[in-house]
Amino acid sequence: MNSAQSRLSLLLLFTPFVLWLALLIIIPHIFMLLVSISVKTGVREYVTGLGNYMVFFTEPLYWNTFTRTAFMSISATLLTLLIGFPVAYYIAKLTRGRTKTTLFLMCLIPFWVSELVRTFGWMILLRETGVFSSALQYFGIVSEPIEFLYNDAAIMIGLVYTSMLFMVVPLVTTLDSLDDSLIEAGYDLGGNGITVLREIIIPHAMPGIVSGCIVVFMLSLGNYLTPILLGGKDSLWFTGLIYDQFITRFNWELGSAFGFLLLILSSTIVWAGLKLSGQSLTNTVGR
Amino acid sequence: MSQPTASAATPSSAAAFDLECRDITKNFDQFTAVNNVSFNVPTGTFFSILGPSGCGKTTLLRMIAGFQTPTSGDLLIKGKSMIGVPPNKRPVSMVFQHLALFPMMDIAANVGFGLRQRGVPREDIAKRVETVLERVGLPGVGSRHINQLSGGQKQRVAIARCMVLEPDVLLLDEPLGALDLKLREHMKIELKKLQSEFGTTFVYITHDQSEALVMSDQIAVMNHGQFEQVGAARELYHEPKTAFVAGFVGEANSFTAKVEAINGDAATLVSPEGLQIKGQDASGNLKQGDQAKVFVRPESIRLATQANELDNVENLNQGIIENILFNGANSHILLREEKSGGELNVAIPQTGQFRDLAKGDKVYIGWEAAQTRCYQTEG
Numbered sequence: 001m002n003s004a005q006s007r008l009s010l011l012l013l014f015t016p017f018v019l020w021l022a023l024l025i026i027i028p029h030i031f032m033l034l035v036s037i038s039v040k041t042g043v044r045e046y047v048t049g050l051g052n053y054m055v056f057f058t059e060p061l062y063w064n065t066f067t068r069t070a071f072m073s074i075s076a077t078l079l080t081l082l083i084g085f086p087v088a089y090y091i092a093k094l095t096r097g098r099t100k101t102t103l104f105l106m107c108l109i110p111f112w113v114s115e116l117v118r119t120f121g122w123m124i125l126l127r128e129t130g131v132f133s134s135a136l137q138y139f140g141i142v143s144e145p146i147e148f149l150y151n152d153a154a155i156m157i158g159l160v161y162t163s164m165l166f167m168v169v170p171l172v173t174t175l176d177s178l179d180d181s182l183i184e185a186g187y188d189l190g191g192n193g194i195t196v197l198r199e200i201i202i203p204h205a206m207p208g209i210v211s212g213c214i215v216v217f218m219l220s221l222g223n224y225l226t227p228i229l230l231g232g233k234d235s236l237w238f239t240g241l242i243y244d245q246f247i248t249r250f251n252w253e254l255g256s257a258f259g260f261l262l263l264i265l266s267s268t269i270v271w272a273g274l275k276l277s278g279q280s281l282t283n284t285v286g287r
Numbered sequence: 288m289s290q291p292t293a294s295a296a297t298p299s300s301a302a303a304f305d306l307e308c309r310d311i312t313k314n315f316d317q318f319t320a321v322n323n324v325s326f327n328v329p330t331g332t333f334f335s336i337l338g339p340s341g342c343g344k345t346t347l348l349r350m351i352a353g354f355q356t357p358t359s360g361d362l363l364i365k366g367k368s369m370i371g372v373p374p375n376k377r378p379v380s381m382v383f384q385h386l387a388l389f390p391m392m393d394i395a396a397n398v399g400f401g402l403r404q405r406g407v408p409r410e411d412i413a414k415r416v417e418t419v420l421e422r423v424g425l426p427g428v429g430s431r432h433i434n435q436l437s438g439g440q441k442q443r444v445a446i447a448r449c450m451v452l453e454p455d456v457l458l459l460d461e462p463l464g465a466l467d468l469k470l471r472e473h474m475k476i477e478l479k480k481l482q483s484e485f486g487t488t489f490v491y492i493t494h495d496q497s498e499a500l501v502m503s504d505q506i507a508v509m510n511h512g513q514f515e516q517v518g519a520a521r522e523l524y525h526e527p528k529t530a531f532v533a534g535f536v537g538e539a540n541s542f543t544a545k546v547e548a549i550n551g552d553a554a555t556l557v558s559p560e561g562l563q564i565k566g567q568d569a570s571g572n573l574k575q576g577d578q579a580k581v582f583v584r585p586e587s588i589r590l591a592t593q594a595n596e597l598d599n600v601e602n603l604n605q606g607i608i609e610n611i612l613f614n615g616a617n618s619h620i621l622l623r624e625e626k627s628g629g630e631l632n633v634a635i636p637q638t639g640q641f642r643d644l645a646k647g648d649k650v651y652i653g654w655e656a657a658q659t660r661c662y663q664t665e666g
Contacts, residue, residue, distance in 0.1 A: 179385070181385060182389060184374070185381070185389070189452065190405055190452070192375060195403075200389060203392075
């Protein structure tokens with residue numbers, strides 16, 4: 001009786017997870033896979049094959065766009081880490097109580113508005129008639145309006161800004177768990193700021209750094225809105241290509257193949273990153 | 288800033304001490320954590336600072352280590368002023384309360400950390416690390432992770448990590464607090480041995496009086512940011528200078544009483560319940576009519592079943608045994624003194640004579656005036 005009850009409650013708790021996994025992830029991906037391996041030979045005529053995947057490797061534009069997207073995403077991740085680490089260290093180690101909560105909240109507040117609105121905010125600042133351009137003209141630094149939008153720097157700003165929270169949160173959590181006396185012991189034994197950072201703080205924060213990097217990298221790679229709005233039509237972002245295939249070209253077969261390639265290639269990059277940093281998924285994201 | 292130059296001019300007088308504190312004060316906003324503390328620690332001694340939690344001993348230690356700056360006063364190590372010198376440039380090392388061993392490194396890397404910071408060549412580091420690990424009795428553990436060690440072994444690694452740097456002064460911040468009782472007793476002896484073996488000056492802070500009494504050459508008893516008394520363990524135990532020291536170091540029965548007569552050192556007091564006590568004026572300033580605190584150690588009270596067995600005692604009373612606290616060689620009885628109704632803690636002499644004492648028995652108790660220490664209390 002009792003064991004039957006506990007089995008039922010376990011089943012009930014398990015059901016939403018299984019439904020979510022099956023309906024939203026496994027089943028759509030199976031169908032995507034099926035679509036991606038059917039090559040169109042004529043009107044409503046398909047054969048099974050890897051032709052769609054071959055298109056990606058034979059057409060330099062697709063291949064280059066992916067490389068560019070991956071490279072930009074890695075850069076955005078590193079830049080976010082570089083900016084986020086001091087912020088997280090300050091929040092975790094140098095503030096207490098109310099100040100800590102307030103600062104943490106300030107990192108969170110931008111995420112209360114939608115990504116679209118946030119991106120438009122940046123457009124207002126960066127466009128030709130925008131705030132920065134007008135200010136530079138007003139102070140006489142430049143004579144003509146400058147277009148800050150529609151270049152790689154604008155995409156980078158947008159990506160870093162969008163992902164900052166996802167880097168700061170895991171970093172604050174791991175840095176919080178670092179005992180202050182370890183840092184003091186480092187100084188006491190003759191270490192300076194750099195050696196203490198390198199030998200004590202970073203090794204301790206490594207799981208947080210890696211999990212933050214994974215999340216930020218995946219978010220940047222899969223981001224559609226920010227690169228398209230801030231980078232313009234020529235932003236050449238891989239998700240933009242997928243969108244084109246599905247919506248503009250109505251070529252679902254190629255689009256699905258691209259989707260799968262994105263999944264495989266990004267997983268490979270994350271795996272390589274984990275190997276390079278000597279971490280595992282279990283002790284980074286799985287904590 | 289004039290003091291450091293003055294002390295630098297007379298290095299010969301300073302060289303006898305590894306550590307000197309001169310009028311050190313530390314204020315936090317409205318609160319004075321350390322109030323005008325001065326002391327000297329001679330080279331190669333084991334110096335303890337003993338006090339209840341919140342007495343300012345940790346703040347004092349952190350100022351010596353360099354993690355906090357004194358509001359005023361001077362701090363000298365081997366005759367050199369340490370004011371303005373950052374912790375990584377001071378010739379002191381600290382064993383932290385929870386040891387603060389680096390979990391991201393193996394033991395050899397932990398012990399070698401300080402040497403690496405000094406730029407010692409790699410082969411020398413390996414050699415010196417192995418030597419110091421042997422000296423603390425842990426040869427060949429270098430490649431292990433710190434989680435593979437027991438509590439006592441971790442303790443020794445923490446000490447080795449400091450001693451490999453050959454500091455002038457080793458600071459220890461209650462490092463035995465996290466150990467279980469048996470291991471703590473063992474480590475007390477171990478620490479004392481290590482100290483005499485290395486010959487380094489140890490400054491040890493603790494709230495556990497038995498740790499301080501067993502290990503130290505000199506003990507400073509600290510309360511409310513000030514040193515109450517500095518002296519050897521025996522001195523503190525037998526001749527406490529203040530009521531706080533008498534109550535904090537060792538066990539003691541304490542009563543409040545009013546001074547009725549004073550004749551030199553000898554005082555006659557009367558407790559509120561009417562019990563007459565003959566004692567010794569320990570603070571040296573008792574006057575007739577003063578309120579005083581009286582301390583008698585449990586082992587100073589003698590027991591007897593007949594009144595005539597207790598001769599030469601100035602204080603002779605009777606009491607009824609309320610409880611027997613059997614603890615082997617350290618057994619006590621709690622008894623209620625008949626006249627005043629006050630509770631007394633009396634140590635049972637281990638001669639077998641009192642083995643048959645039982646609850647409810649009536650016994651005679653007596654103690655000498657010389658072992659009854661009286662201190663003036665305010666108000």
